[in-house]
Amino acid sequence: MKVLVTGGSGFIGSHVCEHFASLGNAVVAYDNLSRSSLLLKKEGKSATSNWDFLKTLRHIKTIRGSTLDYSKLKSVMEDVDAIVHTAAQTAVTTSLTDPRTDFNTNLLGTFNVLEAARNSKTNPCIVFCSTNKVYGENVNSVPIVGKKKRYAYEDPKFRGISESFSIDQSKHTPYGCSKLGADLYVQDYAHTYGMKTAVFRMSCIYGPRQFGVEDQGWLAWFVIANLTGQQVTIYGDGKQVRDALFVEDLVRAFEAFIASGTKGGVYNIGGGSKNTISILELVDMIESLSRKKFKIAHGNWRSGDQKVYISDIGKAMAELEWGPRVGVEKGVGRLYEWVQDNMTLFKESNQ
Numbered sequence: 001m002k003v004l005v006t007g008g009s010g011f012i013g014s015h016v017c018e019h020f021a022s023l024g025n026a027v028v029a030y031d032n033l034s035r036s037s038l039l040l041k042k043e044g045k046s047a048t049s050n051w052d053f054l055k056t057l058r059h060i061k062t063i064r065g066s067t068l069d070y071s072k073l074k075s076v077m078e079d080v081d082a083i084v085h086t087a088a089q090t091a092v093t094t095s096l097t098d099p100r101t102d103f104n105t106n107l108l109g110t111f112n113v114l115e116a117a118r119n120s121k122t123n124p125c126i127v128f129c130s131t132n133k134v135y136g137e138n139v140n141s142v143p144i145v146g147k148k149k150r151y152a153y154e155d156p157k158f159r160g161i162s163e164s165f166s167i168d169q170s171k172h173t174p175y176g177c178s179k180l181g182a183d184l185y186v187q188d189y190a191h192t193y194g195m196k197t198a199v200f201r202m203s204c205i206y207g208p209r210q211f212g213v214e215d216q217g218w219l220a221w222f223v224i225a226n227l228t229g230q231q232v233t234i235y236g237d238g239k240q241v242r243d244a245l246f247v248e249d250l251v252r253a254f255e256a257f258i259a260s261g262t263k264g265g266v267y268n269i270g271g272g273s274k275n276t277i278s279i280l281e282l283v284d285m286i287e288s289l290s291r292k293k294f295k296i297a298h299g300n301w302r303s304g305d306q307k308v309y310i311s312d313i314g315k316a317m318a319e320l321e322w323g324p325r326v327g328v329e330k331g332v333g334r335l336y337e338w339v340q341d342n343m344t345l346f347k348e349s350n351q
């Protein structure tokens, strides 16, 4: 099988590339390396280290290019069997200050991927990385209770947000809108053109090779900040809860979809109700690993922040015969070890 991974140099994309190549598939990693300029400010070593890593692996071809360059995208897509589309402008904060870049990358970029796939001879299936942010602030209508270090759903039997949760009449952010627009297009290309497409609405994904910064990739950012002695700001009260999914478990879900006979659809995906963590709990977990206290500042609640978001992963589990294998404590431990082993990358990128 030949697999195209847009955003192949990114955190999730690099794991998708590594995994499919390790199974002997031919993989094309396609990335414009823009995370560096948008989020890491300059093309420091950390921004290209995933790219450099991919170049050391067998079965992977790296091509630098943008999803906004339709003719280049079309040419790299000519003979692929599957596309994992991870390329995106990924930060809510950037979408607020630069909504045009967010719109172009997330909506037009995805449209280009769909059109190039529709016009290719191989009729590839498509995995799209959507987000829980498509539900917007509607998720805050689920009754919650405050506990000492976390919020929780009031009804202990509530399994989390399912795919049928309303996306309408909700407050969003530009990022939520551009991802939702793309999400709907991906669904519609299955409906209108009979393509096999899956939309994965992802909660918090974490793991090694995640260059988390304050604006995106919070779990990795907290580990990096603690180990490099940088101050973190907790916006709101820190009791915000997410279900967290280790990146290798996510990649297995993508693989299960591609191999499955299902036509596709929408899947909410994260660690589910058994793998949740709050910011305050993460702080405790990291401090006990490093034995170093965080430098913490406090800020107001951020626009679009959800107090509790837990994915109901029942549909993905049933249809894809999939489930998370790596618990939060073990997964954070693996992320921590990776940061510890690669401290030079973070020191350089933060100069």
Ligand SMILES: NC(=O)c1ccc[n+]([C@@H]2O[C@H](COP(=O)([O-])OP(=O)(O)OC[C@H]3O[C@@H](n4cnc5c(N)ncnc54)[C@H](O)[C@@H]3O)[C@@H](O)[C@H]2O)c1
Residues within 6 Å of the ligand: 006, 007, 008, 009, 010, 011, 012, 013, 030, 031, 032, 033, 034, 035, 036, 065, 066, 067, 068, 085, 086, 087, 088, 089, 090, 105, 109, 129, 130, 131, 132, 202, 203, 204, 205, 206, 217
């Ligand atoms: N990490 C998470 O917790 C999470 C949660 C929800 C959704 N997502 C979605 O998953 C996907 C991957 O996220 P990630 O955490 O790996 O982010 P990432 O920033 O590490 O990876 C995105 C990659 O896309 C590349 N890119 C950006 N614009 C591009 C363009 N126009 N053409 C080609 N490449 C481009 C970037 O350079 C980067 O390497 C995104 O679509 C994001 O919206 C991630």
